[in-house]
Amino acid sequence: MTDVADETTARVGVTASPATSSPQASATGRASARPVAPAPGGRRGTGSALRKRLEIAFFVAPALLLFLFFVVVPIIRAVQLSAYRWKGYGPLVDFVGLKNYVSVLNNDVFTGALQHNLIIVVASVAIQLPLGLAIALLLNRKMWGQGVLRTIIFVPYVLAEVIAGVVWFQLLQPKYGVIDAMLDAVGLSGPEQGFLGTPEYALWTVIVVLTWKYLGLAVILFLAGLQGVPEELYEASQIDGASWWQTQRKITLPLLGPTIRTWAFLSMIGSLQLFDMVWILTQGGPANATTTMATFLITEGTKRQNYGIAAAASVILFIVALVLALLYQRFILRRDIQDPTASKKKVKA
Amino acid sequence: MGITRWGRSVAAVAAATALLAACAGTGGGSEGSDGPVTLTWWHNGVDEPLNSYFERVALGFEADHPNVTIENVPIQNEELKAKLADALKTGGFPDIFQQWGGGQMGEQVAAGVLLDLTDDVSSELELIGGSAAGWQLEGRTYGLPFSMGVEGFWYNRALFEQAGIESTPILQEDLDAAVAKLRAAGIVPIAVGAGDKWPAAHYWYNYALRACEPDTMMAAGASKSFSDPCFEKAGTDLEAFLATSPFQDGFLAAPAQQGDTSSAALLANGGVAMELMGHWHPGVMSGLAANGTGLGNDLGWFPFPLTAGGQGNAYSALGGGDGFSCSADAPPECVEFLQYILSVDVQTDYAETGAGLPVTQGSEAGVSDPNMAALLAFRNKAPYVQLWLDVAYGSTVGGALNDAIAQQFAGTGSAAGVVDAMNAAAG
Incomplete structure (x- = not known):
């Protein structure tokens, strides 16, 4: 381990x-x-x-x-x-050129893993963004127990990923696990192989656990962003007779833009490199339904001693992450970096 | 942390070149000097009873050979494997060290770091019999096992009785009938920890052992070609067995040995009637049993059943064990030490520790547990003991094989898919 x-x-x-x-x-x-x-x-x-x-x-x-x-x-x-066939010891002699890359890209397990990574990238943003925003807006209102609620939301993020993984693994046990017992109590039954054992559900189950784990980070970042929204804007909008919804849509969200874009970037990179949670919950199984690029290169490298293949996979992972990161910076993060005042001015006008 | 690993591998590759050059220079070691000799010995006996047993072995040998000092170095199992891999790169190889045989040993042989024992241990080989096969390559012996266990079904006698099963299954159809009877009695027939992959894969290994001639299995390991139709038959047999739904709910994600919902815990606590596992299973189960001991006298053992139309020897066994190899530049005393480890007395002492099954004929008296004695009798009858296929065929093919079999268990693979995966990994 x-x-x-x-x-x-x-x-x-x-x-x-x-x-x-x-x-x-x-x-x-x-x-x-x-x-x-x-x-x-x-x-x-x-x-x-x-x-x-x-x-x-x-x-x-x-x-x-x-x-x-x-x-x-x-x-x-x-x-x-990545240009050699190498089993972990002895000198690098067996030069194979790009053969490792060809074999990785032709490997169904790897292309499946890449797909899973991309699904997780999209799903993380699509689920955590609205949910995180809603919770952040809610927790930003003055109300009783605000501090406690904020702490509760943030606790999963503080928990070590391995510990959270083991806890969820136990909860999700088929038949004996808490979740199946709860379903049972209301007359439902979980899938026969359990949520983690059924190839069709396993990836979505992992995504649910990831959402639980990382929602706290989104909420805390959004809350921090909300502190940066000047109070007078709210006052002005109130004087203008804007409803709560209008205020959120026209003032809060646009001003949160830079925070949201930065958070989405972090989320994307984290999703591409996802390893720990998957490794503990499913080890990439069942039937490779939850492999990620990172679990692929770990199995190939440390378990099967195909270091050349693993290196090629790691270079591909590097390139995928690099390209996505550069594209994101070029097209989405750029406006935050270049002229942070521009967006604010636009909103005021 | 990651940093050190990278740093290490950088340093290791540089050193590997130096090691190979050094290996080429030294051949065999000097002949029979009576001067003081030190043998460095790496093994995984960190826990009792193995630790004190190996200590006794070292002291016993030193008493017989006053000029020899044994530097006894117990190393935790996973760490030992990593250290051996590192030693191969850096050259810090011990004289005698734990050897698990199979594909990994093949790679060490190819790297030229193992001593060819064939001519020095012929009398030992005779006493060991079929169990030595895993430490041999193309007729040459590069290590000797001191412990060899075989696999079979561990079962709960009480639950068998409750379901009205009178005798343990011998043929596949008997097993199928037993599964049906257990289901009818409301008992889960078999537990498998398919989440860990290897416990599921062992079913395929056993079907392959029944379907293929021993020569075919060995030749396939050497040539890395798995096109013989018997390999596909193994998958077809497995598919037919899976169709009888013999396993517990949620077996696909179940772990084998960890926690209350692991397959081992289910058997230990009476939740299922059977589990296919190696000789170590009673020990694992007692650690997971709610009552602290396990099934006690209710625990029984029977070998994997015979299948129809197979080419395999009916008495062949599947198993794994531990052995020792001498490094290529070890002094000749290393072979003497190996012979001492395999002498009847030392092996009987090993059997008495209860840590495993001895390999030398004549040491059976040391085995007192009736289940272990049954296992031992079966193994000694076996003309051929096949090492676990993921060990025998090396981790590359073995990993792909286990993966493909796990897919078959999940219903997304096929018999042909397993063979394709093996050939693809080998190619």
Whole structure:
């Protein structure tokens, strides 16, 4: 189990890098550009500029080295491994070119896993966004027990994913589990193989558990976003005679836009890299009905010692996550990043 | 955490090249020196009774061979497997170490790190018989088992009686009849932890063992081609059995050994009548039993039934065990130590620990439990003991095989699909 966890964090680390790396790279770029700027001030500047550069190099080097060794090198290694047939020991000799990629992309289990990932990406946003918004709006009203309710909503997110998974696994046991017992009590019966054992329901059951687990994050982020909506706007709308619904639709939602878009981005990346919950609830079963790209590469790599195939799958996962992340940033997040005041102005006008 | 793993693999590959070069240089080890020798010994006996048993073995051998010191290193099972894989990369190989045989051993042989024991252990092989097959490759022996268990149905005598089943099933049709009788009596016939895949896959393994000649199974392992029609017959037989719905509700997601709803707990607590499992099962069950002990005298055992029209030997058994291999550059004392481990006295002592079934003929007296004695008698009769197929065929084919069989259990696979999956994984 620890092996598996190691591997996942490694993969997650790899795939998460585009999000973390670009700001870092631009930050260092900016930093090194700055000392050049005062140079026109005179010759006296060159000595201190050099010193400044050395200083910067000194302080940035450790982080850069870590980044290089633990992010860049593993990515390169994964790409290299993916071109070989390698069983885990001995030198890399059996060069197969792109054959691993062909075999991964032709593998029904992998394409199924990719589909499951995409379903989870869409379903997470489609379910958690309206639900999270509704709860956040509700909890934003002054009322009795507000703090307690907020805590309750957020508790699942604080719970370790593994523990939440084991609890749900027990609840969902067919026949003996709490959920089946409850259904029984009202005269219904769950599926014969249980919710996790029936291929048609398993993925949706996982999505329900994921919703329970991650709804708290959406709610807390939306609540934080709601704090940023200026009180006077509400007052103004009240004076104008807007109803509660109108206020929410015309003022709250547009101003929450940046928060929602950032949350959806996090949700998307998390869904693409989903592993722990699936691994505990179903291990990708029954009959591969709940595999994700991460569970695929873990089974191929650590369980079957097909490290080349696993590396190819991890590179594909990396590319899928990178492309989706870049597209999202290009088309959806851009307006938040470029001109945060633009949307506010629009709303005011 | 992930970081260390990557870092390790980077370092490991660099070291692997150095290791192979080193292996090529040393061949066999020096001959019969009487100077002080140290043998490093890696095994998974961290828990009692194995831990003190292995200690006794080491001390006993040192007493006979004053010039030999045994560095006895017990390592937890999963960690041991990881360390051995690492050792293969980095070269820190012990002289003698635990060996599970099959496909993984084949890879070690291919890497040239195992000592060929064939010529030194012929008398031991004679006493071990069919159980040694898993540690042999193309007629050469690269390790010896010291423990070998076989698989069969563990059953609840009381529930069998309640359903009116008079004798344990011998043929597949007897098993089918027993399943029908149990269902009629309102008893769940069989538990299987198909969520873990391997317990489900073992049904297919057994059907394959009954359908295929031993030579076919061995040749398929070597050539990695599974086109013989007997493999498809295994799937067809399994399909027919699945159609009789012999398993508990929710078997597809059930775990095998963890928690109250695992298949082992169901059998231990009288919830089902049978379960197909290896020799370790009584121990697993007692850990899950509500009363702390399990079924006691109600627990019985019978081998997997015979199927119609199969080419397999009726007495062939499916099983798995533990053995030891010497590394290619181990001193000659390593072989002597291996011979000592397999001597009748040491094996009888092993049997008395109750940790497993001994392999050397003449050590049966150490087995006192009647179920274990039945298992042992069946195994000793077996001319051929097939290792678990996911071990024998290696993890790549084995993983794909288990996956495809699990799909068959879920009703989304087919007999031909299993064969296709194996061939695809091998290719």
